[in-house]
Amino acid sequence: MNKRGLSKGYVQVYTGDGKGKTTAALGLALRASGHGMHTYVGQFMKGQSYGELKALRDHPYITIEQYGDVNCIRREEVTPRHIAQAHHGLEQARAALLAGAYDIIVLDEVNVTIWFGMLSVKDVLAFLEEKPERVEVVLTGRRAPQELIKRADLVTEMLPVKHYYEQGVLAREGIEQ
Numbered sequence: 001m002n003k004r005g006l007s008k009g010y011v012q013v014y015t016g017d018g019k020g021k022t023t024a025a026l027g028l029a030l031r032a033s034g035h036g037m038h039t040y041v042g043q044f045m046k047g048q049s050y051g052e053l054k055a056l057r058d059h060p061y062i063t064i065e066q067y068g069d070v071n072c073i074r075r076e077e078v079t080p081r082h083i084a085q086a087h088h089g090l091e092q093a094r095a096a097l098l099a100g101a102y103d104i105i106v107l108d109e110v111n112v113t114i115w116f117g118m119l120s121v122k123d124v125l126a127f128l129e130e131k132p133e134r135v136e137v138v139l140t141g142r143r144a145p146q147e148l149i150k151r152a153d154l155v156t157e158m159l160p161v162k163h164y165y166e167q168g169v170l171a172r173e174g175i176e177q
Contacts, residue, residue: 010153015144018158033061086118111141
């Protein structure tokens with residue numbers, strides 16, 4: 001952990017149907033790394049190879065782990081294995097939270113994990129109760145539950161105004177992936 005560290009860490013939520021929640025969290029991690037701060041990013045619901053994984057693979061201040069399938073799933077496709085992956089991811093993130101090695105912990109797509117029924121709000125609130133005073137925690141994903149919004153110190157909602165996806169443009173390598 002950075003010798004100076006944060007004097008106080010807060011809880012941030014990035015939610016909404018607009019693009020940019022994960023990107024904002026990774027931008028925060030990149031900015032923090034410029035100040036010698038370490039970030040752990042646990043990506044729930046994701047097992048695909050994204051550009052950020054390649055770019056940050058050997059980054060000395062940013063660690064990314066994934067807890068999801070290679071294929072995207074819909075809410076009605078959740079299996080006991082997906083639930084186990086989510087719980088395993090939360091345990092890995094908890095270990096990182098309590099290790100004393102990270103200034104920032106990002107639970108990427110954790111809000112979607114709750115919406116899909118893979119984790120409960122209670123699970124994530126219990127995680128936040130264990131947060132050391134000087135650690136910043138960022139929760140991302142659509143449909144953040146009101147309980148997490150209430151618990152957070154900062155909430156940003158990404159709102160879609162216009163998106164080329166509506167014109168049939170799929171996720172592009174290097175931009176959305």
